[in-house]
Amino acid sequence: MRKMNGRGKSGIRKRRPVVYIVCEGSETEKNYFSRFRTRNSLIEIKPLASKHTAAKMLVMSAKNLIKQDYYYPEDGDLIWCVFDCDSNSNEDLHVVERIAESYGYHIAFSNPCFELWYLLHFADEGAYLKDSSAVISKLDRDGCLKGYSKSKDYYDTLKPLRQHAIKRAQRLMEKHKKAGQPLLRRDSNPHTSVVSLVLYLEKRNT
Secondary structure (H helix, E strand, O other): OOOOOOOOOOOOOOOOOEEEEEEOOOHHHHHHHHOOOOOOOOOEEEEEEOOOOOHHHHHHOHHHHHOOOOOOHHHOOEEEEEEEOOOOOHHHHHHHHHHHHHHOOEEEEEEOOOHHHHHOOOOOOOOOOOOHHHHHHHHOOOOOOOOOOOOOOOHHHHHHHHHHHHHHHHHHHHHHHHOOOOOOOOOOOOEEOHHHHHHHHHHHOO
């Protein structure tokens, strides 16, 4: 039975749209996005950790992860699937793109890894990055996040630098687009569309 959301009922508070952010098993992304919650936000933000690292399985199981929560896209609810390039092939990523589109889900894809979004707060990164270790090596240095740990909360450190990261991530996206390179592919390295999710959350927070 659908939960009463208060529309048309005098004195009952209208339900805020919920943004479900389905992440890979790591706590890094979940901890980061949970900090976007604010009392005056126009949305409810619910990061959820998935046991799946394969992009296809993460996207296909996203709705099941919500479990007893309510998901009403007609009321503005959204599902964002956040995942890294990892071992996903181009064919895998192409299938994921089609599945997400058919389900009405949004994708925040990082190539090679989520930490690229953190790194862009400190510097431009336009050269190929072999894997997550290469990104973390750059991140774990003086002037960035020395002593970087996946379990540590860096939200307050990164927030003042966010606009720099947004501009740098957008420039990377434009670079790949001008080269005719699809963004949700292994060849779009480096790239992170986490910027699109962050911009959405910023817009809906007051």
